[in-house]
Amino acid sequence: MASRFGNGVVKYFKDNIGIIIALLAMCIFLVIFPTTRTTFLTPNNMFNILRQNASNLFLATGMTMVIILGGIELSVGSVIALSGCVAAGCVVNLGLPEVVGFLAAILVGALVGMFNGLIICKTDIPPFIVTLASMNIAKGIALVYTQGAPIRCMTDAFKFPGAGYVGPVPTPVILMVIVFIIAALIINRTQLGRHIYAVGGNAQAAQFSGINVSKVKFIVYTYTGIMAGIAGMVTASRLYSGQPTAGDGAEMDAIAAVVVGGTSMSGGSGRLGGTLIGVLIIGVLNNGLNLMGVDSNWQYIVKGLVILLAVYVDFIRNKKAGR
Amino acid sequence: MSEQYLLEMKGISKSFPGVKALQDVSLQLKAGEVHALLGENGAGKSTLIKVLGGIYHAEKGEIYIEGKKVEIDGVVAARHAGISIVHQELVLVPYMTVAENIFLGREPGNKMNINRRQMSVEAQKLLDTYEMNINADTLVEKLTIAQQQMVEIVKAISLNAKILVMDEPTSSISDKEVGFLFETMRSLVKKGVGIIYISHKMSELEEICDRVTVMRDGQTVGTKVVKETSTDDLIAMMVGRELTNYYTRDYLEPGEVVLKCEHISDGKMAKDASFELHKGEIIGFAGLVGAGRSETMKAIFGLAPHMTGDVYVEGKKVTIKSPIDALKYGIALVPESRKEEGLYLVQSVKFNTTIEILGQFISKLRVNSKKEEEITQKYIEMMNTKTPSQEQVIRNLSGGNQQKVMIGRWLATDPKILILDEPTRGVDVGAKAEIYAIMNELVKNGMSIIMISSELPEIINMSDRIYVMNDGRVTGCLDHESVTQESIMQLAAK
Numbered sequence: 001m002a003s004r005f006g007n008g009v010v011k012y013f014k015d016n017i018g019i020i021i022a023l024l025a026m027c028i029f030l031v032i033f034p035t036t037r038t039t040f041l042t043p044n045n046m047f048n049i050l051r052q053n054a055s056n057l058f059l060a061t062g063m064t065m066v067i068i069l070g071g072i073e074l075s076v077g078s079v080i081a082l083s084g085c086v087a088a089g090c091v092v093n094l095g096l097p098e099v100v101g102f103l104a105a106i107l108v109g110a111l112v113g114m115f116n117g118l119i120i121c122k123t124d125i126p127p128f129i130v131t132l133a134s135m136n137i138a139k140g141i142a143l144v145y146t147q148g149a150p151i152r153c154m155t156d157a158f159k160f161p162g163a164g165y166v167g168p169v170p171t172p173v174i175l176m177v178i179v180f181i182i183a184a185l186i187i188n189r190t191q192l193g194r195h196i197y198a199v200g201g202n203a204q205a206a207q208f209s210g211i212n213v214s215k216v217k218f219i220v221y222t223y224t225g226i227m228a229g230i231a232g233m234v235t236a237s238r239l240y241s242g243q244p245t246a247g248d249g250a251e252m253d254a255i256a257a258v259v260v261g262g263t264s265m266s267g268g269s270g271r272l273g274g275t276l277i278g279v280l281i282i283g284v285l286n287n288g289l290n291l292m293g294v295d296s297n298w299q300y301i302v303k304g305l306v307i308l309l310a311v312y313v314d315f316i317r318n319k320k321a322g323r
Numbered sequence: 324m325s326e327q328y329l330l331e332m333k334g335i336s337k338s339f340p341g342v343k344a345l346q347d348v349s350l351q352l353k354a355g356e357v358h359a360l361l362g363e364n365g366a367g368k369s370t371l372i373k374v375l376g377g378i379y380h381a382e383k384g385e386i387y388i389e390g391k392k393v394e395i396d397g398v399v400a401a402r403h404a405g406i407s408i409v410h411q412e413l414v415l416v417p418y419m420t421v422a423e424n425i426f427l428g429r430e431p432g433n434k435m436n437i438n439r440r441q442m443s444v445e446a447q448k449l450l451d452t453y454e455m456n457i458n459a460d461t462l463v464e465k466l467t468i469a470q471q472q473m474v475e476i477v478k479a480i481s482l483n484a485k486i487l488v489m490d491e492p493t494s495s496i497s498d499k500e501v502g503f504l505f506e507t508m509r510s511l512v513k514k515g516v517g518i519i520y521i522s523h524k525m526s527e528l529e530e531i532c533d534r535v536t537v538m539r540d541g542q543t544v545g546t547k548v549v550k551e552t553s554t555d556d557l558i559a560m561m562v563g564r565e566l567t568n569y570y571t572r573d574y575l576e577p578g579e580v581v582l583k584c585e586h587i588s589d590g591k592m593a594k595d596a597s598f599e600l601h602k603g604e605i606i607g608f609a610g611l612v613g614a615g616r617s618e619t620m621k622a623i624f625g626l627a628p629h630m631t632g633d634v635y636v637e638g639k640k641v642t643i644k645s646p647i648d649a650l651k652y653g654i655a656l657v658p659e660s661r662k663e664e665g666l667y668l669v670q671s672v673k674f675n676t677t678i679e680i681l682g683q684f685i686s687k688l689r690v691n692s693k694k695e696e697e698i699t700q701k702y703i704e705m706m707n708t709k710t711p712s713q714e715q716v717i718r719n720l721s722g723g724n725q726q727k728v729m730i731g732r733w734l735a736t737d738p739k740i741l742i743l744d745e746p747t748r749g750v751d752v753g754a755k756a757e758i759y760a761i762m763n764e765l766v767k768n769g770m771s772i773i774m775i776s777s778e779l780p781e782i783i784n785m786s787d788r789i790y791v792m793n794d795g796r797v798t799g800c801l802d803h804e805s806v807t808q809e810s811i812m813q814l815a816a817k
Contacts, residue, residue, distance in 0.1 A: 189688045191681040198678055201667035207626065208658050208665065209679050209732075210646035268669045 012273050018314050019260065019277045026284050036291045045287065047170050051238070053283035054172035055080065055231035055247075057276070059254035060261075061183035062224030064275045067258050068187075069220050070200040070267025071120070071127035075112060076228040076254060078138035080247025083108040083232030085142050088151035088242030091158060098157040105236070106229040112138055113225015117218035135251070142244040151242040162237025172234050179227065180276060186223075187272050196220060201268030256303075257282050260310045281310065327390055329354040329517040330406075330486050335374055335384030344370040345381070346541045352486065352517040357508060359528050359549070360521045362538035363561055363751035364721035368521055371538070372488050375519075376408045377401035388486070407484030409475045411491045417464035422446035424463055425478045449477050453507050469500030476507060480516075487511065488519045491749070493527060498611060498777070505531050523751060525554045526780070537561055562753045569752075570784035571760040573767065574803070577787060578602030581771050582654070582740050583635040584619075589627035592618035594795030596632075600740065600771050605762060607786030608775040609811045615795035616775045617659050620742050624649045624656040636740075650679065653739035657729055657746060659775070665729045666717055673699045673713040675728050680735050702731030707757055723754025730758070734765075741765065742773045747781060759785060779808050791815050 013020065030040040039045060059076045066073045083105035090101035112134055119130045156164075164171045187193040195216045198206040206213050231250070236242045261278030263270025285306055289299045330352040337345040345367050352358050362368050373379040375386070377395045386393050388404055395401050401408075415424045422443045423430075431445065432438030446459035455473050463471060472492050479487055489508075493501045508518060508531060520532055528535060528549055535552070537544040537560040544560045558569070582600040587593055592615040600606055608616045622630040625643040634641055636652045643649045649656070658664035667675055676699045677684070683698065684691040699713050706727035710720055717725060726746065733741065743762075747755045762785065766772055776782045782789055789801045791814035799814040 185688050189685065189690050191685050194674070194678060194681050194685070197670060197674070198667055201670055202663075202665075204663055205658075205665050205667060208624075208646060208656065210650050211678075212645075212647070264669075268667060 015271055016262065016274050016277055019262065019274060019281065019310060022310055022313070023277055023281050023284065026281065026288065030284070030288045030291070033292065035293065036288060039291050040288065045291075047173065049280075049283045049287045050173045050176065051170045052287070053279055054176045055235050055250065056253050056257060056282065057176050057279045058179055058227045058231040058234070059224075059250060060257040060275045060279050061179060061272065062220075062227040063251075063254040063258045064183070064261070064263055064270060064272050065187065065196055065220045066127070066224055067255075067263050067265060068196050068200045068267060068270040069217060070203070071217070071221075072131065072255070073116065073127065073221065073224050074131040074251050075116060075135040075138055076224065076231070077247040077250035077252075078135045078142065079109050079112050079225065079228035080232040080235050080250055081242075081244050082112070082138045082142040082145075083229045084236030084239075084246050085146050085151060085242035085244055087233050087236050088153040088158070089145065091153050091155065092151050098155060098160075101158070102161065102233045105233040106226055109225045109227070109229020109232060110222055111225070112228070113222040114218070116225065117221030120221060121214035121217050139244075146242065146244045148244060150239075150244070152240060153236075153242070154240050159237055159240060162234040162239070164237075172238070175230070175234065179230070180272075184272055192216065192219065197268060253282060256307050260307060260314075262314050278310075281306075328352060328387070329389060330375075331387040332371070332375065333385045333387070335371065335381045335386075337370055337374060337379055337381045344541050345374070348384070348538070348541070348543050350519075350536055350543070351546070352519060353534075354485075354515045354517050355512050356533040357512055357518045357520050357531050359532040359535040360519055360538065361528070361535055361557060361561060363753055364723055364749075365751075366538040366561070367541040368538055369490070370541075372408060372490060372519070372521070375401065375406060375486075375488065377406075402482060405483060405485035406488070407479035407482055407486070408488040409472065409479060409490065409492060413468070413471050413475060415463045415471055415474060418462060420460050420462055421450070421457060421466070421474050422459040424474060425449065425459075425481055427478075446477075449481055453477060453480075453510060455503075455507070467500065469504060472504065473507060476511075480511065484516065486517050486519070488521075490521045491523065492520075493522060493524065500612075501527070523749070524778070525557065528554075528557070539563055558752050561751075569756050569759070570781075571756070571763045572605075572785055573763060574787065575603050575767065577604045578769075579637075580635075581637055582773075583638075584623060585633045585635075587619050587622050587632035587634075588630065588795070589618050589622040590629035590631070591627075592795055593622050593627070596792065596795065596797050598790050598797055598800070600773060601787075602771050603766050603769060604787045605766055605772040605774055605785055607782035607789040608773065608792060609777075609779065609782050609789055610792035610815050612777065614792040614815065616792050617744050618795070619792070620656060620744060620773065620775065624654060624742065650736050650738075653737070654742065655733035655736050655738035655740070656742040657733050657744060659744040659748070661722070661725055661729060661749070666725060668718040669716060671714045672703070672708070672710050672717055672720070672728055675717050676702055676713075676732050676735060679732060698735060702728075702735055705734070706731045706761065721751070721754075723750040726750050726758070727754065730761070738770065740771050740773070742775075744775045745777065746774060747776070747778070755781075779811060783808070783811075791817075793817055 030036045063073060086108050087101040087105035090096045090104050091098055116131055116134055119125060120127050161171050166174055195211050198209065198211055199213050199216050203213055235246050257278035258275050259265060260281055261274030263274060285303060289302060328351045332350040335345050335348045348371055360368050370379060374381045377397045377400050380396060386395055393404050395404060425446045426442050430437040431441045443459050450457050450459060457470055492504060512518060532549050534546060534548050536546040537557060539561060578601055580599050581602045585597045587596045594615065596619040610616050621627055623634055625645040625648050634643060641652050677695055684694040696713060708724050708727040710724060717728060747758055762772055774785060783806055786803055789806055790797050791799050791811055793815055798817040801810055
């Protein structure tokens with residue numbers, strides 16, 4: 001058992017060696033660079049990076065499955081806004097306990113996910129268009145519901161999932177670990193996980209193999225919706241408020257993390273372990289640029305270039321390996 | 324040089340990391356001949372053609388066209404040299420018209436203003452020259468595969484090709500369409516074009532080819548005049564040994580009826596098919612492409628939502644609404660087109676073998692990897708699949724080995740009834756003989772097999788009984804002792 005675990009770790013490093021080196025290189029640079037030397041490698045900053053990127057990891061686990069499935073999910077950013085507003089709204093406007101607000105947020109995510117899944121399975125409309133539509137719808141509902149103004153909610157219980165601590169560890173970091181383990185189990189240790197790869201690799205063949213293709217798609221989009229709901233809850237909690245503009249562009253960060261992590265946009269192959277590194281690369285990049293005092297407008301440009309470079313290096317490596 | 328060749332390739336060598344794909348290969352093509360290029364998958368035919376087409380660059384060797392040495396360092400150079408290749412996978416743009424496809428990239432008129440009328444008229448003229456019954460303004464997606472192939476050929480000819488390479492053009496078209504294709508080829512040859520023809524079908528060689536060059540393991544084995552050789556000789560040259568039993572079949576006394584199907588229809592192509600299958604039997608389904616054979620089997624396998632008719636498995640009436648039901652009743656279907664309906668191309672041999680029996684080794688968030696490897700190994704050995712490892716991405720295997728993995732996948736479900744739809748399409752002779760031997764072994768052990776095939780020799784030599792279909796209906800059933808190609812063709816056209 002111990003040796004199999006050892007093998008697993010070795011395989012993990014082998015599979016992801018390119019991006020692991022990229023991540024380490026970035027970290028080493030930040031440890032050496034004069035203005036970040038003292039600020040980057042502190043426990044505080046490390047937790048900061050994890051906390052700020054918790055939402056992205058939630059989204060990216062779902063997005064990995066969606067992309068392996070050969071689809072795409074653009075509505076997750078809007079779901080962050082909508083579910084966060086619903087959570088805050090439940091507490092502030094309806095006087096419900098915070099827990100109910102959080103569950104409502106997750107339910108909103110699940111509903112949007114089911115809506116996406118249902119339309120994608122029942123019609124031939126491509127996922128890109130379905131989720132582009134639901135992205136706008138969810139965002140619209142959030143704006144209508146809040147009339148464009150944030151719903152502030154300052155109770156301690158509301159702050160717990162996003163800004164609280166369990167012992168010395170921030171709550172979102174704990175959630176990250178739990179979510180990642182669940183996703184890893186689904187992808188690597190269930191029949192559903194194999195079916196996701198099969199449907200993404202060749203949906204027609206999957207049908208011949210007796211796989212219920214629609215069911216697999218429905219479950220994956222619903223799961224991703226739930227993850228977006230959790231991300232919405234954590235984001236609202238961290239901001240002490242439900243904001244109709246929260247999560248703007250979050251879907252793009254999630255997609256970036258997935259592709260940087262080595263998952264192919266053409267479906268059928270990909271690694272959740274890579275996605276984890278992808279999330280960290282984007283997190284460290286954002287954090288590093290901030291610490292270095294790079295102007296936020298310039299940050300976009302740097303981020304774009306880094307994504308392109310990371311994917312290109314991985315592409316070359318795979319081509320050499322003949323994959 | 325005693326004779327002026329249209330094309331002469333001399334001492335071509337090409338290697339890829341770890342593999343010598345071509346080693347000192349030579350080929351001579353005369354003007355006005357159809358020259359077959361024969362060899363098992365992996366023998367180097369495609370690599371040689373890619374060198375000729377300028378896609379690969381050979382490390383060693385020379386190419387002469389009409390006695391003059393030419394340097395082919397790219398696709399454009401090949402085209403200038405008068406070489407045109409009709410690939411196995413068609414490369415037409417489906418949403419454009421035939422005319423637009425033929426003139427793609429060299430449209431008449433100027434850049435900003437294409438003269439569509441002229442383009443259409445000229446394309447039609449070309450099509451008519453070769454008596455192809457195709458309208459130049461039709462969208463390519465509306466054409467049959469054979470028609471698309473002919474458009475490819477016209478396109479090649481319109482580029483003034485002197486040397487035409489055709490890579491397995493008949494692998495997915497019906498006999499009637501093959502006839503048209505051969506007529507076109509003959510009229511081209513008369514005009515002095517040289518054709519290099521790649522095919523796995525021996526019967527076609529005798530019909531259309533003048534000479535044949537056989538390749539094995541990246542080397543030329545020899546060139547022969549087709550009329551002066553026999554199929555057995557060629558097969559021996561290809562596989563490097565005598566294949567004593569090409570078809571292996573021990574006929575046994577069939578057992579009770581295991582599958583009985585009555586009035587099967589899918590509301591489209593399958594209209595009214597009835598047949599029965601006995602234990603230990605191989606029944607063949609013959610017919611032209613489009614006769615509804617595959618559709619009938621798909622309906623039985625639960626893949627036709629509007630299926631009507633009755634299915635009895637071992638005497639009991641069953642309702643099959645999805646492949647899951649079919650597998651439950653012990654029916655397995657190995658589909659016709661490997662790439663579209665069967666393979667997970669980016670995944671490993673292991674993944675492809677075990678995808679239908681995940682329940683046997685994945686449960687309660689545990690994957691029993693050892694068991695998965697054992698199962699995979701069992702079917703690799705049973706099918707004699709040649710793969711470097713279980714982790715090998717299946718895309719990199721040859722057609723024959725891919726097919727073996729596919730059959731293994733469905734055998735792993737432990738079926739009583741195995742439906743094989745064109746089990747040897749695109750499979751080289753050596754692997755074909757192996758697949759026949761395995762089929763024979765399976766029925767001896769009590770399995771029952773339905774085989775759909777468009778290759779008459781295969782269906783005649785392997786089946787106990789042969790059902791012939793036309794227009795979605797079974798038009799007759801022939802016994803293996805009395806069957807002839809003619810009797811099948813008569814029923815197929817009925």
